[in-house]
Amino acid sequence: MTKLKSLAELIKMKEMLLQQKKGYSKHLHVCGGTGCQAAHSKTLDMNLKEIIDDKGLNNSVRVVTTGCFGFCEKGPIVKVLPDNTFYTEVKPADAREIIEDHILKGNKVERLFYTDPATNEKVSNSEEMGFYKKQLRIALRNCGAINPEDIHDYIENDGYQALGKVMLVYGAVETIDIIKKSGLRGRGGGGFPTGLKWEITSKVEADQKYVVCNADEGDPGAFMDRAILEGDPHSVIEAMAICGYTIGATKGLVYIRAEYPLAITRLKKAINQARETGLLGTDIMGSGFDFDIELRFGAGAFVCGEETALIHSMEGLRGEPTFKPPFPSVSGYLGKPTNVNNVETFANIPVIINKGADWFASIGTEKSKGTKVFALAGKINNVGLIEVPMGTTLREIIYEIGGGIKDGKKFKAIQTGGPSGGCLTEKHLDTPIDYDNLTAAGSMMGSGGMIVLDEDDCMVSVAKFYLDFIVEESCGKCAPCRVGNKRLYETLERITQGKGTPEDLERLKNLSNVIKETSLCGLGQTSPNPVLSTMENFWDEYVEHVYEKKCRSGQCKALLNYHIEEELCVGCTACKRSCPVNAITGDKKQLHVINQDICIKCGACEEKCAFDAITIRIEKKIPA
Ligand SMILES: Cc1cc2nc3c(=O)[nH]c(=O)nc-3n(C[C@H](O)[C@H](O)[C@H](O)COP(=O)(O)O)c2cc1C
Ligand code: SF4
Ligand code: SF4
Numbered sequence: 001m002t003k004l005k006s007l008a009e010l011i012k013m014k015e016m017l018l019q020q021k022k023g024y025s026k027h028l029h030v031c032g033g034t035g036c037q038a039a040h041s042k043t044l045d046m047n048l049k050e051i052i053d054d055k056g057l058n059n060s061v062r063v064v065t066t067g068c069f070g071f072c073e074k075g076p077i078v079k080v081l082p083d084n085t086f087y088t089e090v091k092p093a094d095a096r097e098i099i100e101d102h103i104l105k106g107n108k109v110e111r112l113f114y115t116d117p118a119t120n121e122k123v124s125n126s127e128e129m130g131f132y133k134k135q136l137r138i139a140l141r142n143c144g145a146i147n148p149e150d151i152h153d154y155i156e157n158d159g160y161q162a163l164g165k166v167m168l169v170y171g172a173v174e175t176i177d178i179i180k181k182s183g184l185r186g187r188g189g190g191g192f193p194t195g196l197k198w199e200i201t202s203k204v205e206a207d208q209k210y211v212v213c214n215a216d217e218g219d220p221g222a223f224m225d226r227a228i229l230e231g232d233p234h235s236v237i238e239a240m241a242i243c244g245y246t247i248g249a250t251k252g253l254v255y256i257r258a259e260y261p262l263a264i265t266r267l268k269k270a271i272n273q274a275r276e277t278g279l280l281g282t283d284i285m286g287s288g289f290d291f292d293i294e295l296r297f298g299a300g301a302f303v304c305g306e307e308t309a310l311i312h313s314m315e316g317l318r319g320e321p322t323f324k325p326p327f328p329s330v331s332g333y334l335g336k337p338t339n340v341n342n343v344e345t346f347a348n349i350p351v352i353i354n355k356g357a358d359w360f361a362s363i364g365t366e367k368s369k370g371t372k373v374f375a376l377a378g379k380i381n382n383v384g385l386i387e388v389p390m391g392t393t394l395r396e397i398i399y400e401i402g403g404g405i406k407d408g409k410k411f412k413a414i415q416t417g418g419p420s421g422g423c424l425t426e427k428h429l430d431t432p433i434d435y436d437n438l439t440a441a442g443s444m445m446g447s448g449g450m451i452v453l454d455e456d457d458c459m460v461s462v463a464k465f466y467l468d469f470i471v472e473e474s475c476g477k478c479a480p481c482r483v484g485n486k487r488l489y490e491t492l493e494r495i496t497q498g499k500g501t502p503e504d505l506e507r508l509k510n511l512s513n514v515i516k517e518t519s520l521c522g523l524g525q526t527s528p529n530p531v532l533s534t535m536e537n538f539w540d541e542y543v544e545h546v547y548e549k550k551c552r553s554g555q556c557k558a559l560l561n562y563h564i565e566e567e568l569c570v571g572c573t574a575c576k577r578s579c580p581v582n583a584i585t586g587d588k589k590q591l592h593v594i595n596q597d598i599c600i601k602c603g604a605c606e607e608k609c610a611f612d613a614i615t616i617r618i619e620k621k622i623p624a
Contacts, residue, residue: 001151001273001276001277001380002277003136003277003278003341004166004277004278004279004285005278005285005286006164006168006285006286007161007164007168007285008167009285009587010155010160010161010164010285010394011161012158012379012503013152014155014158014159014161014193017155017156019410021062021156022075023056023059023060023122024059024060024061024062025060025061025078026060026061026062026081026082026419027062027064027080027081027082027147028044028048028061028062028064028078028079028080028098028101028103029064029066029076029078029080029081029144029234030044030048030063030064030065030066030067030076030078030080030150031066031067031068031069031075031077031078031144032045032065032067032230033066033067033069033072033075033143033227033231033262033614034066034068034223034226034230034522035068035072035075036068036072036076036264037262039063039075039076040091040092041075041076041289042092042160043074043092044078044091044092044095044266045063045065045096046092047092047093047095047096048063048078048095048098049063051095051096051099051100052099055099055104055344056547057099057156057268057547058104059335061099061103064146064147064153065146065147065149065354066143066144066145066146066147066231067142067143067144067146067148067227067228067230067231067232068124068140068143068144068231068383068385069143069144070124070131070135070140070143070144070227070385070386070387071088071129071131071132071382071384072383072384072385073091073381073383074088074114074382075088075089075175075249075385076089076090076091077090077144078090078098078112079126080102080103082100083393084124084125084126085102085108085112085124085125085526086113086123086124086125086126086568087109087112087113088112088113088114089111089112089329090496092388094109094112094524095559097109098112098506100345100570100582100614102258103278106126107511110122110124114129114449114486116129117381117403117404118130118269118403119330119578121127122530124134124334130382130400130401130403131382131384131401131402131403132283132398132401132601133400133401134392134400134401135386135387135388135401136363136371136387136388137371137387138348138351138360138363138370138375138386139187139228139344139347139348139371140227140228140231140385141232141351141389142154142157142231142232142235143227143228143230143231143232144231145157146232147231148231148232148233148234148266148268148270149266149270150273151234151273151274151279154232154234154235158350158354158468159234159350160237160285160350160470161350161354162238162242162349162350162351162352162353162354163238163241163242163245163279163284163350163545164285164287164356165353165501166242166245166246166353167202167284167285167289167520167590168243168287170287170353171249171586172202172245172248173245174246175242175353175472176195176198176199176202176246176248177195177355177357178352178356179187179193179194179195179198179322179349179352179357180195180199180357181192181357181361182195182198182357182361182369182370182425183357183360183361183364183367183368183369183370183603184345184348184349184352184360184369185368185369185435186341186342186346187224187342187343187345187346187348187372187447187448188214188305188341188342188345188578189342189418189444189445189446189447189522190522190586191368191435191445192337194341194345195351197329197339197341198243198246198247198339198446199331200327200329200348201247201249201329201337201338202247202248204329204330204337206247206248206336207240207336207339208251208334208336208376209244209247209248209250209251209325209336209338209339209348210249210251210252210253210332210333210334210336210338210339211240211243211244211247211249211251211252211253211339211341211475211585212252212253212254212255212310212311212314212328212332212333212335212339213236213240213252213253213254213255213339213341213343213346214255214305214306214307214310214340214341214342214343215229215255215256215257215260215263215343216255216256216257216298216304216305217257217260217305217343218257218300218301218302218303218304218305218309218473218495219302219418219446219447219448219449219452220418220419220449220469221375221377221449222418222447222448222449223344223375223385224344224373224374224375224385224448225342225343225344225447226260226263226448227373227377227385228343228344228347228373229256229263229266229267229343230262231258231270232249232264232347233263233266233267233269233270234274235270235346235347235349235350235351235524236254236267236343236347237267237270237274237279237280237293238279238344238349238350239341239346239347239348239349239350240252240254240449241279241280241284241291242340242353243341243346243349243350244289244291245287245289245291247337249291249337249339249363250289250291250292251292251296252291252292252294253293253294253296253314253525254267254291254293254294254295254296254297254309254331255296255298255313255314255336256296256297257293257297257299257300258297258298258299259300260302264295264297264482267295268295270595270621271293271295271377275292280292280293283581288386288604296313298310298313298315298319299474299622300521301312301313301471302419302473303319303320303321303473303474303475303521303523304468305397306321306521306522307328307332307340307525308322308324308328308521309321309475310340311332311333311338311340311523311564312537314333315334315449318353318475319475320477321475321477321520321521321522321523322474323520327338327579334511341385342447344373346446348360348370349463355400356365361582362391363388363389363390363546364390365391365432365434365437366390367435367436367539368390368391368435368436369390369467369612370390370616371387371388371389371390372386372387372388372390372433372445372448373385373386373387373395373448374386374388374448374449374450374569375448375449375450376397376401376449376450376452377404377407377449377450377451377452378414378415378450378452378453378509379406379407379409379452379453379454380398380403380405380406380455381402381403381404381406381453381456382401382402382403384534386401386412386589388401390432390433390434391432391433391434392432392433393429393430393432393433394414394424394428394429394430394431394433395429395430395433397433397450398411398429398452398531400416401469402452405452405454406454409454409455409456410454410455411426411429411452411453411454411455412425412453412454412455412459413425413452413453413455413459413462413537413538414450414451414452414453415443415450415451415452415453415466415536416430416438416439416443416445416446416450417443417444417445417446417449417526418446418447418449418524418531418561419466419469419473419527419530420444420446420466420470420526420527421444421449421463421526421529421530421533422439422441422442422444422529422530422532422533422534423443423444423453423459423463423530423534423537423538424438424443424533424537425495425538426444428441437523439454440528441534442532442537443529443533443537444526444529448511448592451551455530455553456553456554456555457555458496458548458550458551458552458553458554458556459534459537459538460492460496460528460534460541460542461496461508461551461555461556462495462534463492463530463531463534464489464492464496464533466530467485467488467489467492467527467530468489468588469578470485470523470527471485471486471489473523474523474527475523478515478518478519478520478521478524479519480515480516480518480519480524481519481520481527484511484514484519485524485527486516486517487511488512488515488528488531490554491504491507491508491511491529491585492508495542495545495546496545496551496556496558496559497556497558497559498545498549498558498559500545500546501546502547502551504546505543506545507540508531509532509535511528512528512531512532513528513532515527515528516528532588545559546580550618551618552618554618555614556605557601558601559602559618560603560616560617560618561596561616561617562594562599562601562614562615562616562617563594563614563615563616563617564584564591564592564593564613564614565613565614565615566591566593568611568613569586569591569592569611569613570589570611570613570614571586571587571588571589571590571591571592572588572609572610572611573588573592574605574608574609575592575608575609575613575614577608578593578604578605578607578608579604579605580600580602580603580604581598581599582598582603583595583598583599583600593599
């Protein structure tokens with residue numbers, strides 16, 4: 001690979017690459033993200049290349065294996081450029097039709113178009129799809145647009161120019177000023193102003209400083225950072241180098257969870273290519289600045305995403321947080337000043353330098369600028385990865401981008417902010433999303449997990465689910481989090497089993513507040529949020545569980561009644577034979593009856609009954 005020695009050489013390379021691409025009349029972008037690969041996009045990619053080769057189209061048609069397009073629900077995705085045709089749910093066997101009909105004859109393959117569920121109409125262009133209309137892809141700008149395994153694709157899209165400008169034009173102070181003016185805040189959850197963090201680290205005197213990229217991404221269901229690293233690793237590498245130059249660090253470390261094999265492979269490849277091209281290493285672009293990056297692997301502990309625990313883990317110590325201050329900016333990795341930023345935060349940096357602080361600051365709300373990437377999951381039609389301007393409402397996300405609630409069910413709540421976030425309701429749907437509004441509503445931005453819940457979800461069980469996660473993931477260093485969360489979990493468990501008392505409700509609130517106030521790190525300080533927010537917004541469900549021993553959504557099995565309907569029971573004895581505790585009595589061809597005192601609500605009888613005679617009653621049957 002050509003080693004670039006100046007910014008001018010980089011720009012010349014970009015122009016040369018653009019010139020080379022002019023020969024191609026069609027570009028087929030095939031999603032090569034983890035989700036689509038699981039649905040055989042690799043074979044699809046291979047088939048397309050083979051058919052193109054067979055037909056002698058290699059000089060005019062190009063297949064680009066890209067990162068995630070975000071619309072994971074409808075993957076594998078193939079996008080054809082320049083006509084912007086967006087094919088969904090493409091199978092390896094569809095490759096021939098795409099090449100022979102669309103590429104050679106100009107007849108688009110309509111059956112692979114997305115069908116809009118609202119209108120039942122076929123949509124061929126992603127820009128006209130509800131899922132994309134309200135999105136603005138800044139951090140995800142290159143995901144789905146370039147080959148993450150080829151540095152030339154990144155360079156062709158202005159890659160590494162921001163680094164060149166920072167080192168050779170702006171200098172450290174002006175760069176920090178640009179980031180401060182842009183209003184960028186950390187996307188890892190805390191929302192700390194990025195420019196200010198860089199400034200603090202830059203001002204600390206030390207013989208060695210470090211730049212750390214936090215790619216731990218421990219929130220259940222979250223895959224924003226994974227998608228960026230799989231789809232656009234160079235933007236993170238470039239941003240880390242920019243940060244290093246600005247704060248005076250020559251070493252960068254990416255802490256990435258070992259369960260992200262594709263992201264790790266692509267990141268390693270990208271680092272090697274950047275070294276070979278002279279964009280990492282010594283005297284980058286003739287600036288005299290040296291910078292290189294190493295990887296460190298996390299073992300999947302949620303707490304290791306907390307920056308002090310992460311640093312300990314990188315040092316080979318137990319992944320436990322320590323009290324702040326000192327902040328990593330002052331004393332971090334190996335006791336040296338360390339700037340820790342999230343993957344998505346870094347992905348925004350090069351484009352801010354290239355397009356300017358004012359451009360970025362013009363997007364979003366007063367105190368939260370730019371966009372945010374969310375992993376949209378749960379009972380929603382369009383599950384996937386989305387990026388929206390700050391200030392977009394939850395209603396727009398759920399109903400326009402997300403396509404509404406699955407199976408026409410009624411919306412109940414949206415859980416934002418990961419395991420320590422909160423559940424928001426109907427009344428919050430028109431709240432513009434930003435750091436402050438979400439916190440004021442009793443939840444938080446977190447790193448970007450969004451789980452939609454419908455009428456079938458029990459909110460007490462939802463709180464219990466998150467507490468279960470927290471109990472598993474607490475590092476155990478401080479008692480409020482270690483013991484307190486366990487007690488919260490046990491109390492919720494009692495309530496869902498119909499054994500809750502009015503005192504339990506009081507205990508949940510008091511203990512939650514104690515845990516929040518006295519825990520050592522962010523994990524414990526936010527862990528009671530699911531309990532407090534569901535108690536605040538769904539108090540009547542807690543009351544029903546405790547006072548009426550009733551779960552309105554039928555999720556809490558202990559509060560249900562299995563009942564045999566007299567008019568449907570034919571006395572076949574199937575239920576009686578399936579019951580593990582002999583709770584069912586009745587002779588052949590006679591009505592069978594369940595003894596509620598013996599029944600353990602296992603559901604085996606309901607499964608076995610071929611006459612649908614066994615029903616579940618939510619109302620507890622009060623004995624006469
Ligand atoms: C329990 C816990 C888990 C965290 N997990 C992550 C994570 O997976 N990724 C991340 O970037 N930040 C995570 N954070 C936040 C980091 O401590 C830190 O604030 C962040 O990496 C700073 O980067 P930013 O300013 O770019 O957001 C976590 C915090 C806590 C308390
Ligand atoms: S709050 Fe929880 S995770 Fe944080 S230090 Fe204490 S025990 Fe560990
Ligand atoms: S739910 Fe299970 S325990 Fe209860 S009657 Fe049916 S089979 Fe027996």
